[in-house]
Amino acid sequence: MGIYHGIKILLVTVLLLTLCDKVNLCPRKCRCDAISRQSINCNCSWVALQRIPHEGVDFNTTKLIASHNNLTSLKNTTFSAFRMQPLTDIILDYNFISEVDSKTFGGLVELKQLSISHNMITNLHPDTFADMFKIEKIYLSENSLIYVHPKLLTKNRHLQILNIANNRIKILPLDLFKYNNNLTEVYANGNEISFLTSQQFQHNPELKAVHLEENNIMFLHADTFSYSRVLLYVNLSHNKIHHLLSNTFHKNCHLKIVDLSNNKLETISVCQQHCLWEIMKIDISGNPLVCDSEMEEMSELCSNHSIHILGKCGSRSLRNSTRLPRDIKLLSEDTSGLPSSTELTSTEGTKTQSQVTGHEIPTCDSYIVSNDASVTVTTMNEYEMISTLLSDETDQNVTTVVTLVEYNSPLVVRESTVRGFLFIGTECLLACAFILRKLLRSKDQNDSTVASTIELLSESEPKSEGDNETQDDECEDVITIEDGEVCRYR
Structure with missing residues (x-):
C-alpha cells in the first residue's frame, strides 16, 4: 500500500513538471514570446517602467527589450534577476538613463548585444563592460558622452561593432581598441573629434567600415588605416581636412568607397594606389577644389589607378588651363539645344554614346566624374553626374549612361550666400x-549761414566806429570835471 502511494505521488509530480515546462513565466506589463523551448523574448517596451522587473522572469529568457520607458539609472542590482538566465540581448533605447554603475552588467557573461542609445549618459566607468566576455555589439549613440576611458573595452575581445555616434566625444584614446582584434565596424560620427593618431587602429586587422563624418578632424596621418588591410569603407565627410598625404590609403587594397566631401581640400592627393583589387570611388564634392595643372595630373593619375573621382572644381580655372587630360571630355556651354542622345568620339577612336536623361543642363560650374576609362566634364548648376556605366574596354561600341539628379552641394549654397x-x-x-x-x-x-552772419557783423562794426569818430570830430574841446569828462560841442 505504501509503495503504491509513493508511485502515485511520483507520477503526479512528473505530470506537474511536464505541464509547468510548457508554461513560460513573464513579468507583469511585459509580453513574452517563446522563440524555442530554451529561448524567450521578453518585451517590456512602452509600459512606463521606472525599473527593470525582477518578478516573473523566466529561466530561459534570452532577450530583454525595455525601450521607450522612464528608466533613469542602471544600478548594480538592476539585472540581478537575469544573471542566472542565458541572456544574450539587452535593448534599453529611448529612456532617460543618465547613470550607469560599474557592476550593472556584472554576471551577464552570455551577453552578445547591448544597446543603450538615445539616453542621457555622460560617462562610463572603465569596468562597466568588464564581465561581458562574449559581447559582439555595443550601441551607445545619441547620448552625452564626453570622454571614453581607454580601458572601457579591454575585456571585450569578441567585439565587432561599436557605435558611439552623435555624442560629444573630443578624443578617441590611443588604446581604446587595443584588445578588440575582431572589430569590424566603428561609428564615431557626429562628435567633436579633432585628430586621429597614426596607431589608432593598429590592433584591428578585421576593420571594414569607419564612420568619422561630422567631426572636427583637420589632419589624417598616413598610417591611420594602414593596419586595416581589409578596409572597405571610410567616411570622413563634413570635417576640416585641408590636405591628405598621397599614401594615406596605399595599403588598403580592398578599399571601395572613401567619402571626403565637404572638407577644405583644394586638390586630389590620394591616388597612388598600387594594389587595388576593385574600382575605388572617392567623393570630394563640396570642397574648394582648384582646377589647375596639378589637379589635371592628379585626375589622370586617379584614372590610371582605377579610381573613380566624384567632385566639383571652379570652372574658370579649368577652362583657363592649357590642356585637358587625354581622357577628359568638355561639353559646350550652350546646351540649350542638347538632344536626348549625343555621340562623342573618345581618344582611342571609338564612339561613345552618351544618353542624358532628366532635366535640361543649365550653364554654370563644371563637374567631374572619372573612372579608369573616361573622365567627363560638363557645365551645370543644380545637377550632377552621379552614375557612369562603362562597358568592357575591348568593346568597340562603348555606351555611357549618365543620370542627372539634383545636386545640393554646399558650394552652391555658399555662392548664393x-x-x-x-x-x-x-x-x-x-x-x-x-x-x-x-x-x-x-x-x-550752416557754412552759408555763418558767412552771412559774419558779413553782417563786419558791416555793422565800422559804422559804429565811424559814428564815434564823427562825434569825436564834433567835440570842440574836452572839459574835465570831478565826475568825468564833458564834451563841449561847437
Whole structure:
C-alpha cells in the first residue's frame, strides 16, 4: 500500500513538471514570446517602467527589450534577476538613463548585444563592460558622452561593432581598441573629434567600415588605416581636412568607397594606389577644389589607378588651363539645344554614346566624374553626374549612361550666400552715400549761414566806429570835471 502511494505521488509530480515546462513565466506589463523551448523574448517596451522587473522572469529568457520607458539609472542590482538566465540581448533605447554603475552588467557573461542609445549618459566607468566576455555589439549613440576611458573595452575581445555616434566625444584614446582584434565596424560620427593618431587602429586587422563624418578632424596621418588591410569603407565627410598625404590609403587594397566631401581640400592627393583589387570611388564634392595643372595630373593619375573621382572644381580655372587630360571630355556651354542622345568620339577612336536623361543642363560650374576609362566634364548648376556605366574596354561600341539628379552641394549654397552678402553690402554703401550727401548739404547750409552772419557783423562794426569818430570830430574841446569828462560841442 505504501509503495503504491509513493508511485502515485511520483507520477503526479512528473505530470506537474511536464505541464509547468510548457508554461513560460513573464513579468507583469511585459509580453513574452517563446522563440524555442530554451529561448524567450521578453518585451517590456512602452509600459512606463521606472525599473527593470525582477518578478516573473523566466529561466530561459534570452532577450530583454525595455525601450521607450522612464528608466533613469542602471544600478548594480538592476539585472540581478537575469544573471542566472542565458541572456544574450539587452535593448534599453529611448529612456532617460543618465547613470550607469560599474557592476550593472556584472554576471551577464552570455551577453552578445547591448544597446543603450538615445539616453542621457555622460560617462562610463572603465569596468562597466568588464564581465561581458562574449559581447559582439555595443550601441551607445545619441547620448552625452564626453570622454571614453581607454580601458572601457579591454575585456571585450569578441567585439565587432561599436557605435558611439552623435555624442560629444573630443578624443578617441590611443588604446581604446587595443584588445578588440575582431572589430569590424566603428561609428564615431557626429562628435567633436579633432585628430586621429597614426596607431589608432593598429590592433584591428578585421576593420571594414569607419564612420568619422561630422567631426572636427583637420589632419589624417598616413598610417591611420594602414593596419586595416581589409578596409572597405571610410567616411570622413563634413570635417576640416585641408590636405591628405598621397599614401594615406596605399595599403588598403580592398578599399571601395572613401567619402571626403565637404572638407577644405583644394586638390586630389590620394591616388597612388598600387594594389587595388576593385574600382575605388572617392567623393570630394563640396570642397574648394582648384582646377589647375596639378589637379589635371592628379585626375589622370586617379584614372590610371582605377579610381573613380566624384567632385566639383571652379570652372574658370579649368577652362583657363592649357590642356585637358587625354581622357577628359568638355561639353559646350550652350546646351540649350542638347538632344536626348549625343555621340562623342573618345581618344582611342571609338564612339561613345552618351544618353542624358532628366532635366535640361543649365550653364554654370563644371563637374567631374572619372573612372579608369573616361573622365567627363560638363557645365551645370543644380545637377550632377552621379552614375557612369562603362562597358568592357575591348568593346568597340562603348555606351555611357549618365543620370542627372539634383545636386545640393554646399558650394552652391555658399555662392548664393556670397551673392546675398554682396547685395546687402551694396545696399549699405548706397545708404551710407545718401546719408553722407545729406550731411554735406546741411554742412554747406550752416557754412552759408555763418558767412552771412559774419558779413553782417563786419558791416555793422565800422559804422559804429565811424559814428564815434564823427562825434569825436564834433567835440570842440574836452572839459574835465570831478565826475568825468564833458564834451563841449561847437
